[in-house]
Structure formats: structure tokens, C-alpha cells
Amino acid sequence: MTNTQLWLLFIAIGLGTFLVRLSFIQLQGNANAFTQRAKHVLMIMPPAILAALCIPAVLFDQRLTSPFFSYQQIAAAIVTVLIARYSSSVFWPVIGGMACLWLLRFLTGH
């Protein structure tokens, strides 16, 4: 691909991505038009999205080209969940999970 084509590609993807981001924001001109059902969907979405974002990355080690099931990462995730139940911040659950991951890696040697 020539340099000009690269620039065109980046601009096209940038514009396309922006339009995806703008999509519903642009369509939904009036917040009051939201039906009860739509509000209900919006309430269910955060756990659905967060679970879809993190569960695959927790279960499988993504560092290698072919992801594999990782017990160490799952143990770290359990520590994070336990701390998150008692802490409202994101900071301590993440620290606890990472400490668990590093400890397990250190103990098992890989």
C-alpha cells in the first residue's frame, strides 16, 4: 500500500469509527422519547457489557498467539471479585488480583 493509500485508509477508518460512536447519540434527539422498555434495557446493559469485556480475557491467557485456559488468571480474578465486594473503588481489587497473579507465577516458576 502506498503512503497516500495508508492516509486515506486511516482517515476512512477514523471517520467510520466516529460515525459508529455517533450513531445512536445522533438518532436519539430527545431523551424523553425513551420508553420504559428502553430504560430497562439500559439498566441490564452494564453487567452484560462488562462481563463480555472481561470474562474471556480472564479465563484465557492472551499473551500467546493461541490463547489457553489460565488457572493463575482465574485465581487472580477470584481475589479481585472478593475484594471488590467490600471496596467501592477499582484500585484495591486490581492490586489484589495482580499481587495474586504475580505470586502464583513466582511460586510456579512460569
Added chain:
Amino acid sequence: MGFSIARQQFWQGAKDLLPLASGVVPFGLITGANGVALGMPIEQVIAMTILFYAGSAQLITYQLIQDNAAFFMIFLTSIVINLRFAIYSMALSPLISPLAKRYRFPLAYLLSDQAYALSSMPEKMQQNPTQRLWYYVGAAFNQWFIWVVSVIAGTIIGVRIPEYLSLEFTIPLAFLAMLVSTISNRQLFIVALISGSCAAVAQFLPYNLGFIVAVTSGVLAGLMLSHFITVRGVN
């Protein structure tokens, strides 16, 4: 007084984003360093970063450029990977849609996983739209700033963080911690369970489509469940 509340929410959002930076910075460094390794000039990598503002699409575009994929194929792949932003767009439209175009467009551009997630936490959903909007603006700006600075740093210094520390793993852990605080009843727990299982099973689908499949399944299951609860009259 309205102004001080806005300012307070803005800084609260910016501050709440900081714990998430531990995962964003290494990802940004990798994205910057890989762009330079591909032979692109630094200013082109930076322009690409600002145009895309989407790390995973940027990394996949690198890969496809190296594979000599066709222009349209690369374009389509990146857009499909970024379709998840349409879901965030739907979720945040009550806040951003009513604004004038000069605010609406930049705030739509700033949508990110992190900014969406932070401003959809239960305690945020209870606040009024003005507070939520300013909180979103603070989180979204800070995320953008940290991302762009990390990529630029990556283009200049390369990746200096040892790989065995797996700092990228703080990204799923942060989302997991936020997931725990969004689950306030059994229905939402089942939604998360179904969405998470579907995402794990469907992660090998191309173009990140597993994400869309998983979120849709989780939301549909939640709707069916609440329908069932209403019909049975139990709560």
C-alpha cells in the same frame, strides 16, 4: 453553584479513571512501538491514533497492512471491531443527544470502554443527568489524554515494561471489579453469567463479533427473565 458541581464531577470522573490507567498505559506503549516497528513515521502513528482512538482496531489494522490485505477489507474489519461503540452510543445517548452539535460530536468521539463503564456504575446512574454528563466528560477526556500520551511515548521510547508483569491484565481485572459493583440483584447476576459465558465461547468468532453476540444474549436473557418475573408476580 451549577458550575462548581460541574467542575467537581469533571474531576471526580478524571480521578476515577486513574486506576484504569495501569492497563491503558502498557497497551498504548505497545500500540505506539508496533506502529514504528511497522516502518511508519512517528507523526503518522500519532495521526492514526487520534483518528481511530481505538487500540484494538489499530493493532489489527497493523496486522492486516502487513498481511497485504485489501483496502476495503481492512476498513470493514476495523469498523466491525468498533461496532461495540454503537452499544455505548445507545447507552449514553440520553446524556449526550440533547446537547448542541459542537458538544455532541466531540463527546461522541471520546466514547471509550472505560468512559462508558465508569459513567454507568450504579451510584452514577442515581445522579442527575448534568452530574453524570460532567462525570463522563472528565473520565472520557482523561482516558483520551492518557491513551494518546502513552502511544506517543511508545513511538519514542518503545516498550520498557517487562512483559512478565502482564500489566495488560489489569484491564480485564478493572472491568471485573466494576462488574461486581453493577450486580445488585439476581437478575443482573444471571445477565452477567450468560453474557460472560457466551463471550468466552464465542471469542473465536472473527471481527470481535463474539462481544456483540454475548451482550445481545445477556440483555435478551435479562428481558425474558424480567418478563417471567412480571408474569409470575414474584419479585
